[in-house]
Amino acid sequence: MKLVFRHYLFRKWSVVGRQRSAKAEDLVPATKNEFERLKNMADKVVVKAEKREGRGKNDARRIREAKKVPVVVYGGGGEAVAAVAELSDLATILRSDTGVNTIFSLDMAGEGSGDVIFQDRQIDPLKGRLVHADLRRIAKGEKIEVTVPIHLIGEAVGVEENEGGVLNQQTREIKVLCETSKIPEFIEVDVTNLQLNESIHVSDLKVGEGVEIHELPETVVASVVLVKEEELEPAPEAAEPELVDQKGEDSEEGEGETNEK
Numbered sequence: 001m002k003l004v005f006r007h008y009l010f011r012k013w014s015v016v017g018r019q020r021s022a023k024a025e026d027l028v029p030a031t032k033n034e035f036e037r038l039k040n041m042a043d044k045v046v047v048k049a050e051k052r053e054g055r056g057k058n059d060a061r062r063i064r065e066a067k068k069v070p071v072v073v074y075g076g077g078g079e080a081v082a083a084v085a086e087l088s089d090l091a092t093i094l095r096s097d098t099g100v101n102t103i104f105s106l107d108m109a110g111e112g113s114g115d116v117i118f119q120d121r122q123i124d125p126l127k128g129r130l131v132h133a134d135l136r137r138i139a140k141g142e143k144i145e146v147t148v149p150i151h152l153i154g155e156a157v158g159v160e161e162n163e164g165g166v167l168n169q170q171t172r173e174i175k176v177l178c179e180t181s182k183i184p185e186f187i188e189v190d191v192t193n194l195q196l197n198e199s200i201h202v203s204d205l206k207v208g209e210g211v212e213i214h215e216l217p218e219t220v221v222a223s224v225v226l227v228k229e230e231e232l233e234p235a236p237e238a239a240e241p242e243l244v245d246q247k248g249e250d251s252e253e254g255e256g257e258t259n260e261k
Contacts, residue, residue: 045104047089049073051111052082060132069130073106073116076137083108091130094121101146103138103180117144117180138180145177145214148184150205150221154192158224162196171221174202175214182210191222199223 052063052070060070067087074080085106093102100118107113119136123129138144150172159165174187187205194200203217 045093045102046113047085047093047104047106049083049085049106049108051108052084055082064129064131069133071133071135073108073135073137075119076114076139076142078137081108081111085133087130090133094118094130098183098185101148101183101185103183106135114138115180141179143177143179144183145175146183147173147175149173149186151186151188152191152222153188154190156191156194156224158194158196158198162224162226164227165196165224166227167191167194167222167224169222171202171215171219174205176207176211177214178211182208184208184211189221191224194222194224196224196226 120134
């Protein structure tokens with residue numbers, strides 16, 4: 001029997017208030033050499049870890065000062081284990097092309113090795129540094145729900161043939177359910193034949209065998225709309241101020257006073 005669990009990706013969450021953060025360690029792509037150094041002879045990414053003995057904020061601070069990250073490993077029918085891994089190793093995985101969807105082997109001293117995936121992570125909002133991670137064990141044949149990006153390709157005909165035609169991408173990522181070996185890096189959508197006032201919906205997307213889309217079919221992915229520039233009405237001309245001859249008024253007033261006398 002295949003096991004199924006839902007895997008929600010919390011991207012760039014910070015420690016304080018769990019706000020979204022887009023700092024250096026999530027934005028700078030990992031170089032090929034950085035990623036290759038984590039692979040073993042079977043071309044699999046391996047991260048070494050050790051059990052965490054201490055607890056509390058002071059222990060966590062000492063771990064981070066040593067350029068390591070406290071992690072919790074759970075799922076897969078086993079007990080939760082607190083561990084410590086190298087910051088550079090985990091940051092390299094997060095900056096790779098597959099990012100948080102990367103399946104990698106966690107080799108823990110005294111516990112053996114097993115496949116895991118990022119379930120959650122926390123990023124320091126000021127330093128942009130990974131400060132904690134939850135890793136989920138992956139059992140063979142297990143399906144997980146992950147979020148993958150949508151890439152648009154082609155030039156929409158509705159944009160090329162209509163002045164003011166604009167291509168809008170309303171949905172940039174979707175949730176899919178599949179085995180870890182079938183997780184797509186992204187879903188490609190060709191918009192070449194998209195006409196003015198037409199839309200592409202989730203129901204129109206094509207995915208590989210064994211991949212289920214977990215979004216509403218009627219959700220709009222992309223559309224071409226006509227954007228017209230509003231003509232601004234000219235501002236009304238300001239009326240010229242009426243000039244008053246102060247000297248003349250004074251003279252008239254003076255003459256009136258003289259006549260009265």
